[in-house]
Amino acid sequence: MILDRTTLSRALGEFAATALLMIVGCMGVAMTFPEETGFLVGSLQYGLTVGIVVHVFGCVSGAHTNPSVSISCCILGHIAFDMMLVYVACQLAGGLAGYYFLMAMLPKDVIDQSYPAVCLQEPMADLSDIQILAVEFTLTSVLVLGWCAQWDVRNGSCLDSAPIRMGLLVTACGFAGNQLTGASMNPAKTLVPLLFHDHQSTFYPQLGGQTLAAVLVPFIWRYALTSNAKPMKTTSRRPKRTRQY
Amino acid sequence: MILDRTTLSRALGEFAATALLMIVGCMGVAMTFPEETGFLVGSLQYGLTVGIVVHVFGCVSGAHTNPSVSISCCILGHIAFDMMLVYVACQLAGGLAGYYFLMAMLPKDVIDQSYPAVCLQEPMADLSDIQILAVEFTLTSVLVLGWCAQWDVRNGSCLDSAPIRMGLLVTACGFAGNQLTGASMNPAKTLVPLLFHDHQSTFYPQLGGQTLAAVLVPFIWRYALTSNAKPMKTTSRRPKRTRQY
Amino acid sequence: MILDRTTLSRALGEFAATALLMIVGCMGVAMTFPEETGFLVGSLQYGLTVGIVVHVFGCVSGAHTNPSVSISCCILGHIAFDMMLVYVACQLAGGLAGYYFLMAMLPKDVIDQSYPAVCLQEPMADLSDIQILAVEFTLTSVLVLGWCAQWDVRNGSCLDSAPIRMGLLVTACGFAGNQLTGASMNPAKTLVPLLFHDHQSTFYPQLGGQTLAAVLVPFIWRYALTSNAKPMKTTSRRPKRTRQY
Amino acid sequence: MILDRTTLSRALGEFAATALLMIVGCMGVAMTFPEETGFLVGSLQYGLTVGIVVHVFGCVSGAHTNPSVSISCCILGHIAFDMMLVYVACQLAGGLAGYYFLMAMLPKDVIDQSYPAVCLQEPMADLSDIQILAVEFTLTSVLVLGWCAQWDVRNGSCLDSAPIRMGLLVTACGFAGNQLTGASMNPAKTLVPLLFHDHQSTFYPQLGGQTLAAVLVPFIWRYALTSNAKPMKTTSRRPKRTRQY
Numbered sequence: 001m002i003l004d005r006t007t008l009s010r011a012l013g014e015f016a017a018t019a020l021l022m023i024v025g026c027m028g029v030a031m032t033f034p035e036e037t038g039f040l041v042g043s044l045q046y047g048l049t050v051g052i053v054v055h056v057f058g059c060v061s062g063a064h065t066n067p068s069v070s071i072s073c074c075i076l077g078h079i080a081f082d083m084m085l086v087y088v089a090c091q092l093a094g095g096l097a098g099y100y101f102l103m104a105m106l107p108k109d110v111i112d113q114s115y116p117a118v119c120l121q122e123p124m125a126d127l128s129d130i131q132i133l134a135v136e137f138t139l140t141s142v143l144v145l146g147w148c149a150q151w152d153v154r155n156g157s158c159l160d161s162a163p164i165r166m167g168l169l170v171t172a173c174g175f176a177g178n179q180l181t182g183a184s185m186n187p188a189k190t191l192v193p194l195l196f197h198d199h200q201s202t203f204y205p206q207l208g209g210q211t212l213a214a215v216l217v218p219f220i221w222r223y224a225l226t227s228n229a230k231p232m233k234t235t236s237r238r239p240k241r242t243r244q245y
Numbered sequence: 246m247i248l249d250r251t252t253l254s255r256a257l258g259e260f261a262a263t264a265l266l267m268i269v270g271c272m273g274v275a276m277t278f279p280e281e282t283g284f285l286v287g288s289l290q291y292g293l294t295v296g297i298v299v300h301v302f303g304c305v306s307g308a309h310t311n312p313s314v315s316i317s318c319c320i321l322g323h324i325a326f327d328m329m330l331v332y333v334a335c336q337l338a339g340g341l342a343g344y345y346f347l348m349a350m351l352p353k354d355v356i357d358q359s360y361p362a363v364c365l366q367e368p369m370a371d372l373s374d375i376q377i378l379a380v381e382f383t384l385t386s387v388l389v390l391g392w393c394a395q396w397d398v399r400n401g402s403c404l405d406s407a408p409i410r411m412g413l414l415v416t417a418c419g420f421a422g423n424q425l426t427g428a429s430m431n432p433a434k435t436l437v438p439l440l441f442h443d444h445q446s447t448f449y450p451q452l453g454g455q456t457l458a459a460v461l462v463p464f465i466w467r468y469a470l471t472s473n474a475k476p477m478k479t480t481s482r483r484p485k486r487t488r489q490y
Numbered sequence: 491m492i493l494d495r496t497t498l499s500r501a502l503g504e505f506a507a508t509a510l511l512m513i514v515g516c517m518g519v520a521m522t523f524p525e526e527t528g529f530l531v532g533s534l535q536y537g538l539t540v541g542i543v544v545h546v547f548g549c550v551s552g553a554h555t556n557p558s559v560s561i562s563c564c565i566l567g568h569i570a571f572d573m574m575l576v577y578v579a580c581q582l583a584g585g586l587a588g589y590y591f592l593m594a595m596l597p598k599d600v601i602d603q604s605y606p607a608v609c610l611q612e613p614m615a616d617l618s619d620i621q622i623l624a625v626e627f628t629l630t631s632v633l634v635l636g637w638c639a640q641w642d643v644r645n646g647s648c649l650d651s652a653p654i655r656m657g658l659l660v661t662a663c664g665f666a667g668n669q670l671t672g673a674s675m676n677p678a679k680t681l682v683p684l685l686f687h688d689h690q691s692t693f694y695p696q697l698g699g700q701t702l703a704a705v706l707v708p709f710i711w712r713y714a715l716t717s718n719a720k721p722m723k724t725t726s727r728r729p730k731r732t733r734q735y
Numbered sequence: 736m737i738l739d740r741t742t743l744s745r746a747l748g749e750f751a752a753t754a755l756l757m758i759v760g761c762m763g764v765a766m767t768f769p770e771e772t773g774f775l776v777g778s779l780q781y782g783l784t785v786g787i788v789v790h791v792f793g794c795v796s797g798a799h800t801n802p803s804v805s806i807s808c809c810i811l812g813h814i815a816f817d818m819m820l821v822y823v824a825c826q827l828a829g830g831l832a833g834y835y836f837l838m839a840m841l842p843k844d845v846i847d848q849s850y851p852a853v854c855l856q857e858p859m860a861d862l863s864d865i866q867i868l869a870v871e872f873t874l875t876s877v878l879v880l881g882w883c884a885q886w887d888v889r890n891g892s893c894l895d896s897a898p899i900r901m902g903l904l905v906t907a908c909g910f911a912g913n914q915l916t917g918a919s920m921n922p923a924k925t926l927v928p929l930l931f932h933d934h935q936s937t938f939y940p941q942l943g944g945q946t947l948a949a950v951l952v953p954f955i956w957r958y959a960l961t962s963n964a965k966p967m968k969t970t971s972r973r974p975k976r977t978r979q980y
């Protein structure tokens with residue numbers, strides 16, 4: 001990795017993208033607390049915000065905003081290993097910065113009424129740990145599959161509506177799993193609110209499912225769903241497709 | 246049909262696509278039980294999931310996930326007859342696998358509160374069998390027409406937003422027919438939940454309407470709605486347009 | 491106009507498109523009667539159905555499904571005058587056929603609970619006739635402007651997401667005007683339900699607003715919003731852009 | 736600036752675009768007053784209307800409809816300074832005309848029940864002025880970032896679904912901030928209703944946040960998020976990309 005201007009702007013893009021995802025996505029979730037159907041609005045809001053972020057930062061850094069996505073991207077060889085580490089670090093830092101800024105902007109009443117905390121959700125009580133892991137693995141797999149399809153050379157000309165497609169994908173996964181496990185599908189989004197609140201939550205199954213999906217899905221995509229598969233190799237230099245998602 | 250790598254990845258794609266459709270689509274439907282307006286959210290969720298599946302598996306297998314669509318595709322000559330049989334088998338197997346996996350992930354309470362079963366819906370009591378057949382025929386015709394337009398050479402350059410268009414098509418058909426007949430439009434989705442539950446349901450009219458639409462609509466498309474119609478012939482070899490929908 | 495195969499398939503396309511618009515659009519509106527927020531769902535359903543129809547029949551006939559749109563299309567010179575008459579006749583016939591088929595499919599209870607009739611809506615009591623005309627003129631103008639932009643050579647390469655854009659346009663106009671005047675924006679949709687029901691409704695202001703918009707907006711588009719305007723002339727032969735919207 | 740036909744049609748386009756944004760956007764907001772969840776429908780309606788306006792007037796004037804967007808566009812060098820002044824004047828005039836026309840069309844009851852006025856919203860009482868400024872700055876930054884990405888040469892081929900993307904962006908920002916500050920993100924939309932109603936509202940923080948975002952974001956985009964940044968210079972002649980957004 002050469003610390004040139006492109007690397008810097010990509011790192012900054014990933015930082016800003018994750019910060020905006022936390023600010024706008026969680027602001028909408030926090031404001032819908034009085035509704036019983038709030039989880040639907042929250043899922044829609046979070047999904048649309050993912051769409052915004054892909055629209056704005058897709059051409060800058062690819063708009064991963066999610067360590068699981070960056071890990072998969074690296075396994076498929078689209079970004080280098082050291083770049084992946086930079087991305088993950090920027091995502092965590094950006095998530096923290098965004099969440100801190102959001103807490104400063106929201107009125108105290110709104111923050112207090114979010115249970116257990118803004119953008120933090122308890123898994124449904126009936127679910128065993130293995131079920132939580134399975135749900136989070138399934139939904140994160142869908143998200144990673146969506147990115148694999150987007151990066152695939154067979155969809156090389158389908159960039160135009162990518163932000164809308166990714167946004168609606170996250171919306172649908174949220175509708176499905178929000179009440180079960182929170183449907184975070186994003187280690188950064190799972191961890192950041194925990195660091196701000198003194199809340200004992202069993203977040204290991206979620207993180208386990210998210211990581212498992214990030215590691216397994218690229219192999220399934222490459223070896224089962226691609227007909228002319230070539231061996232995956234991590235590019236040691238800057239990836240070929242840095243700009244367009 | 247040559248059992249090469251491409252055929253295998255297409256069959257696997259169709260299996261995985263139908264499995265994900267059942268898992269994510271029906272998970273969302275199952276979680277909205279307490280709402281009176283649940284059928285709206287269920288239709289939206291199912292439509293968005295169709296969009297996800299077309300986005301992810303469109304470039305792998307065409308993402309039919311529906312025997313009616315594969316039959317129409319074969320009649321129009323876009324896939325060969327033996328390939329169509331493979332597709333239908335994979336769709337049924339994928340639907341069963343996905344539904345089984347979903348049952349294992351959902352808490353018992355959620356499953357018990359879905360009446361008559363998760364992703365299974367009784368037709369409205371007032372409807373005669375011929376009305377059920379007519380409604381299901383009409384809605385499946387709209388779905389098959391949507392695919393005919395998508396496959397048509399006149400829309401050859403319109404692939405980018407195809408997942409969103411197909412997803413919204415299924416959403417609108419669901420809004421229209423969900424309370425009447427369930428608006429399944431998909432023999433696999435109609436049959437799979439019946440195999441898991443000991444429930445006497447009159448599913449013949451639905452299947453009849455779906456099959457009728459699958460057989461009739463390609464002829465209407467080719468001979469009434471295409472100006473320079475050529476005789477339909479089933480390709481004996483691999484279709485020309487395997488990759489892009 | 492030469493009565494060749496292309497003309498025939500375009501006329502059939504317009505007939506089928508308007509029939510499907512009435513069936514699927516009004517089926518959804520009829521099924522949402524018990525909700526207070528039914529007008530929102532109805533507007534969304536009708537808008538999404540417009541999107542379906544543009545997706546399916548855009549490459550066949552242009553998917554006008556609306557006499558106002560065909561009149562504007564003719565004034566701008568995109569279709570010939572005799573073709574416009576064929577289109578309008580097919581739209582009215584298709585609307586009648588679709589509405590008749592829908593009445594046969596719906597249970598009697600659903601039809602009885604739609605007031606005053608399925609897909610027929612009274613204007614808000616507080617509105618004067620001139621206000622009804624103004625609202626319907628404004629909303630139909632927005633619809634016709636949307637088609638003018640779509641037909642414009644400057645948007646010649648923007649066909650891919652046209653069905654979604656037109657669908658969301660109709661949805662937004664429905665949200666705005668549904669409770670005021672019904673937001674039909676379509677003389678065919680305004681007239682067809684009246685022919686089936688013995689209901690004295692003041693539909694002249696709506697029709698006046700729709701016709702006014704159809705006639706005025708093309709001139710505004712050509713002479714105020716196009717910088718290198720050429721004199722509008724009606725093509726005496728088949729239009730240049732018959733296939734792509 | 737040469738007062739030629741192109742300049743005139745662009746100015747007229749910006750006038751008509753802002754007028755339609757106020758009429759259709761605010762008509763939908765005004766009609767949803769009885770709902771508790773009205774702010775969600777209002778945000779969706781306003782966002783979809785932005786999408787309509789970008790679809791119709793994108794090829795005419797770029798469809799800014801927002802002084803903040805025009806200022807940013809000028810700082811990035813996409814339009815000249817004198818053209819920017821013309822745009823801002825047309826936006827304010829169009830907003831006034833549209834709002835006046837809307838007041839004439841709505842029944843008195845609807846106007847009276849909108850509190851404090853149609854399309855005018857009080858910030859949440861708990862918010863300090865600096866919080867209002869911060870929220871409005873953040874949301875306007877997201878909007879301006881969306882336009883910066885749209886104008887960027889790296890997204891030069893992504894015009895097709897731009898109206899939908901911009902519409903959903905505004906929808907998501909509205910979901911997030913509507914209850915906090917009104918989420919206007921548009922000085923014209925903030926000012927116009929105030930001129931019609933004798934209402935003492937603290938609108939300075941909103942305007943401050945909107946202006947700050949308009950000035951700061953272009954510099955962030957050019958110097959932090961573009962890898963091969965060139966010095967920004969205001970074009971003294973007609974911009975290169977006048978037609979396509």
